[in-house]
Amino acid sequence: MINYTKIKHGNDLLNFLIEQSDYATIDDLKVQLNLSRRGVFYVLKRVNEALIADDLEPITNILGAGYYIQSETKKSLLEHFSNAQATIDQLSKYQRCQLIIWELVNHQALSLTHLAARFNVSKHTVISDLKQVRQTLAAHRLEIVQGTTGKFLSGSEITQRNWVLEALNDRSSILYSQIDINPSRLIAINTKIHKLEKITGNYFTDDALSTLDEFILWFLDRIKDPQNQLPDSPSRRTTVDSSSIDWSINFLAANDIQNYSEAYFLGRIINTSQFYRVNKTDGLIQRIFPIAREIIDRFNAASSASISPDKLELTLSTHLLSAFYRSKFMIPYHHPNLEQITEGYQELFSFTKYAIRPFEKFINGQLSDDEIALIALYFGGELRSIENEQTVQTDVLVVCSSGIGTSYILQQQLTQRFPNIAFSQPLSVLQFKNHDLDHIKLIISTIKLTVPLEIPVVTVSPLPNHRDWETIGKALVNAHLSDINFNEARINALLDIISNYARIEDFDGLTGALHGYLNQSKHPHQAETDETLSSLQRLLPTAHIKYSTDVLSWQQGVKIALSPLLHDGLIHTHYLEQVINLTKKNGPYMVLGDGIMLAHATQNDGVNDLGMSLLLCQHPMTIQIEGHTPAKKIQIIIGLAPVDATSHLAALSQLLQKIQDVAWVKAIKATHSVAEISHLLEVAQM
Structure with a gap:
């Protein structure tokens, strides 16, 4: 008997496969392990992760035949783990x-x-x-x-349960190996949840549904002990989530639990799970729709992006519905990649934090950075989609279970690591099945796929580890999409030359720097260093800053603010006129608040090159447009000439962070010269 792992059913799986003289089908494994198909896949995944970590070949699946353990792996397991202590120290x-x-x-x-x-x-x-x-x-x-x-x-009991739910939201959590999975109970729970989806018209993402299944399994076992039950409070009533509460009452009654507080708790958990489709006629979602549109407008105004509200409104509203319930019921959401988003995508995070304020006003509270980070991914996906519309055809499809969430991080990482390859936006399974595959050379997926054509498929985690990246790199090379091998040869040659003339103190660091340089993207508007685009001081030089003591109309203010860009040939006169026309047509939508206007049009309205300018007026100007209320006063106009959807975001994000600093804005407004304004920008280290 092999005693290799503490993963539940892991040793049973290995022993069964070792004893087989032929391939084992998924149905064989279901019967042998007494698990559902999903349960078998989970055990296979966990065991393979452990085998790979030990430099052993994983359990292999031959399409149309079944699963087997390769001979070298089988030999190693029999030699080193037969009746041995389980390797829990791994x-x-x-x-x-x-x-x-x-x-x-x-x-x-x-x-x-x-x-x-x-x-x-x-x-x-x-x-x-x-x-x-x-x-x-x-x-x-x-x-x-x-x-x-x-x-x-x-x-508190509720806090302990919330910790379990939070842990299970990480689909790779080790807790999944600890829950006793009874296939018949799991099917019964799943059937009941699908019934709720039909009642409410709100449908859960695949990941949310899996998490709910496992959590409810654990939850039902836990509250069998009366000491773990919440004090019953039948007088508690709520109208916002009555359908879920009613469902929970009936569900728990069918499991011999008569406790309204527990039904209320379960209803809360149900509502805070992530949806992928919502009932558009529901009263609450109807209230969220205009808020979502306002958020998109604020994001566009702050970032000068051109994200279509019609395209994003439903997706964002669907997410905000879950966020509303999490806020209402104080169920915290913790993003597994918060630090990666706040540091690696500072611009997105900054603009989203500004844009989300109408929703925070609606819930009468503040969203956590974790929630904002998740919403930022939606905007990031739309910005990338805008870019892709202007690029060559897609070479690689990126597919996940629902097309949202951590898949955006995967897509962003792919683009950063392989900037010369055209990756698709994350596609759901439905989108993938309806996608034209004629020119696709590779598919990278976070789930198992059945592909009708002879296209290679790489299955990786939504948060790839080192081995996943190696697998992706090899697949790209095999698909003739990456020049990694060529660049590796160049890097080795360069290292040989450098070592002949200088001592290399940090070999790994130099290798990484050369790799990054040789694989960098060649954007038509990108300068030789990222500093040109990311430094606000370089994008907003002193020559582009104006100070006026005159009493001006807002139209005069816009012309003066944009005059440095016109003088330097960064924009045409038409661009200046278009900013004024857009304001007359759409009202003061470019006003960010606190007397600050971001004056901009699109790159197609007369932009020659990327630029930014700033005007501070001693006397505030009033924007009063007929048919648009209320009037808005402005004292600072920031001029922006964008060349695409993203190049200006870093500098503009830095400025936006200071604009949201009340003390800094007050200090800027108190200045009396270009020199003082420039000094404040330098002190802020922008």
């Missing part, structure tokens, strides 16, 4: 910490000795893990207390 620190919290949530008394034996690590390592666990729990208002028989968890 768990990462993060996974160990999650399992510790999981056991605490499930009322297990823990000790250093127990945990050291559980994970096959030293007590010193356990102490370090517990320190990290305490920090994580503190963020959730939970804590570890010492009892007579060991360590226990202290904190």
